[in-house]
Amino acid sequence: MSEAKIRIENLYKIFGPNPQSVLGDVQHGMSKQELLEKHSHVLGLKDININVPEREISVIMGLSGSGKSTLIRHINRLIEPTSGRIVIDDQDILGMSKDELIEFRRFRASMVFQKFGLHVHKTVASNVAYGLTIQGTPEAESKERSKKWLDRVGLSGFEDHYPSQLSGGMQQRVGLARALATDAQILLMDEAFSALDPLIRTDMQGVLLSLQEELHKTIVFITHDLDEALRIGDTIAILRDGAVIQQGTPQEIILHPVDDYIYDFIKDINRSRVIQTKSVMTPGEAVDSSLTLSHDLVLEEAIQLVTATESMQGNVVDENGEVIGSVSLEQIVDGIARPVAASGDDVQYR
Numbered sequence: 068m069s070e071a072k073i074r075i076e077n078l079y080k081i082f083g084p085n086p087q088s089v090l091g092d093v094q095h096g097m098s099k100q101e102l103l104e105k106h107s108h109v110l111g112l113k114d115i116n117i118n119v120p121e122r123e124i125s126v127i128m129g130l131s132g133s134g135k136s137t138l139i140r141h142i143n144r145l146i147e148p149t150s151g152r153i154v155i156d157d158q159d160i161l162g163m164s165k166d167e168l169i170e171f172r173r174f175r176a177s178m179v180f181q182k183f184g185l186h187v188h189k190t191v192a193s194n195v196a197y198g199l200t201i202q203g204t205p206e207a208e209s210k211e212r213s214k215k216w217l218d219r220v221g222l223s224g225f226e227d228h229y230p231s232q233l234s235g236g237m238q239q240r241v242g243l244a245r246a247l248a249t250d251a252q253i254l255l256m257d258e259a260f261s262a263l264d265p266l267i268r269t270d271m272q273g274v275l276l277s278l279q280e281e282l283h284k285t286i287v288f289i290t291h292d293l294d295e296a297l298r299i300g301d302t303i304a305i306l307r308d309g310a311v312i313q314q315g316t317p318q319e320i321i322l323h324p325v326d327d328y329i330y331d332f333i334k335d336i337n338r339s340r341v342i343q344t345k346s347v348m349t350p351g352e353a354v355d356s357s358l359t360l361s362h363d364l365v366l367e368e369a370i371q372l373v374t375a376t377e378s379m380q381g382n383v384v385d386e387n388g389e390v391i392g393s394v395s396l397e398q399i400v401d402g403i404a405r406p407v408a409a410s411g412d413d414v415q416y417r
């Protein structure tokens with residue numbers, strides 16, 4: 068895993084007239100419900116500790132009201148914490164002056180919003196150039212960069228259109244181009260695709276993933292949708308009532324849900340499309356089979372290849388083509404059928 072670009076440490080956020088007066092109670096375990104009933108304060112975030120690795124997509128997932136928006140808005144200090152630290156590139160952003168903060172938002176962190184946040188009276192090209200204009204970039208250069216990013220998100224030819232002339236999916240492409248045009252290393256995406264129809268949404272996820280293969284931004288992506296989280300997240304943190312219940316890679320979360328709450332989230336997913344060969348294989352030496360399977364091949368595809376062999380097994384190779392283990396038909400079927408730990412042990416939920 069890459070180094071942490073953003074470190075969120077012991078972060079608490081309490082909404083209400085006097086958060087400091089009830090912070091101690093929350094730190095000693097007072098629940099969200101009790102805090103509301105006894106002290107009329109709302110617990111937004113509770114002891115959040117998350118490392119956001121550089122050049123990866125970190126998904127924050129949770130149901131409505133779990134604290135996702137509150138959390139992402141701390142990263143560019145649209146919200147001030149009650150307590151805790153947010154360290155970006157080894158700098159505690161809570162110590163930034165007003166000017167440093169403006170600089171940070173202009174050059175280092177861009178945001179993509181659920182409702183696109185476009186200027187309705189500006190053309191598509193001006194919307195994309197907006198961040199560059201406030202950075203002080205000369206007009207000709209802004210224009211050129213705006214055009215380049217519109218090309219990259221598949222909107223060349225739409226420069227002079229207005230947002231209302233575009234579909235929702237196209238408007239969000241403009242939102243994405245605007246965020247990318249500033250060259251900020253950090254992208255904060257708050258339910259960025261949630262307002263889109265399912266097919267367009269899947270399409271936008273593909274656009275983001277293919278751009279990311281080349282750009283390697285540090286992306287914090289908020290969603291309430293598990294399929295989206297599994298598809299785009301290098302890591303996922305799941306929030307409930309303002310606290311992180313589990314964080315890990317999609318494979319870890321599916322194979323090792325820490326409790327019933329997480330299990331309820333994952334139990335209906337199509338495991339064969341998410342679990343990869345490496346997660347069910349026996350690590351070690353090659354077995355007698357002419358079949359090689361990539362370590363990240365999903366089980367749905369692996370099962371077809373393995374059933375076509377005589378020995379009903381194959382060797383698993385890493386990205387360099389080196390054998391790292393083997394997998395049998397039985398292991399694949401087991402992985403698809405029920406939750407198993409990477410070790411092959413059954414997972415107990417209670």
Ligand SMILES: Nc1ncnc2c1ncn2[C@@H]1O[C@H](COP(=O)(O)OP(=O)(O)OP(=O)(O)O)[C@@H](O)[C@H]1O
Nearest residue numbers: 082109110111129130131132133134135136137138
């Ligand atoms: N300004 C505020 N004042 C009081 N309570 C707030 C404020 N902002 C958020 N909250 C509360 O904090 C909790 C977390 O809210 P938040 O909006 O971060 O959740 P969310 O997971 O983003 O939900 P959604 O998906 O519905 O946007 C909720 O209980 C919410 O009511």
